[in-house]
Amino acid sequence: MTFKRATLLGFVLVVIAFAFALWLYPSLPNAVPIHWGPTGRVNGYAPKPWGAFIGPLTLLGIWIVFWILPRISPRGYRLEPFQAVYGTIELALLGLLLILAVASLLAADGRAVDIALVAPLTVGILFVILGNYMGKMTKNFFVGIRTPWTLASDEVWTRTHHLGGWLFVLAGLALIIEALLGAIAPGIILLTALIPALVPVVYSYVLYKRIEGFGPGTPGSP
Numbered sequence: 001m002t003f004k005r006a007t008l009l010g011f012v013l014v015v016i017a018f019a020f021a022l023w024l025y026p027s028l029p030n031a032v033p034i035h036w037g038p039t040g041r042v043n044g045y046a047p048k049p050w051g052a053f054i055g056p057l058t059l060l061g062i063w064i065v066f067w068i069l070p071r072i073s074p075r076g077y078r079l080e081p082f083q084a085v086y087g088t089i090e091l092a093l094l095g096l097l098l099i100l101a102v103a104s105l106l107a108a109d110g111r112a113v114d115i116a117l118v119a120p121l122t123v124g125i126l127f128v129i130l131g132n133y134m135g136k137m138t139k140n141f142f143v144g145i146r147t148p149w150t151l152a153s154d155e156v157w158t159r160t161h162h163l164g165g166w167l168f169v170l171a172g173l174a175l176i177i178e179a180l181l182g183a184i185a186p187g188i189i190l191l192t193a194l195i196p197a198l199v200p201v202v203y204s205y206v207l208y209k210r211i212e213g214f215g216p217g218t219p220g221s222p
Contacts, residue, residue: 003070003079006087010063013094017056017101024105025052033108036115051108055101059094066090069142081138089143092129096122120179120189127172127196134165145200149208156211160204167196
């Protein structure tokens, strides 16, 4: 998938989000629920029109970022080598955010929507998608596990992203199972998200040190 096609399809998703918010706007309460706790109870509100359009505006902001990044990537770290993956990730993120925005507006309108189920399910699906494509990302400054050690070594980048891919898939499946079983709690969500985020960072440092021999007394070390 080319950047142009992903940008066009992503814009369609943004338009759908705004169209849905406009359609539901007249029936929304003046204090629009915008945040739900892990049990599905509302714990945050925003006044119209901000509350009605916070979801669509978020989609628009992310779409703009994805549109800009390929144009500002420096030479040697371009996004073109994996533009099909980049486009897939863009559409997956925007699509899942659209689902969350629609579900949130329906719940705010008093419809029978279980946000405590929808939110972790969509995040879990996103993790699975990211994990499946993470190993296909080439070195760049914007997408992927960007640490000083992955950016300094092609081998460290590749091996770290293979590990990160597996961890993201497993974390996503865990979130999906937890949501379906009703076992979601703030601590569980945080732990499930932190493992694939932190483990690859530590792994990239350890792997770089082992490959490059970086340490006290070696050239370039402090």
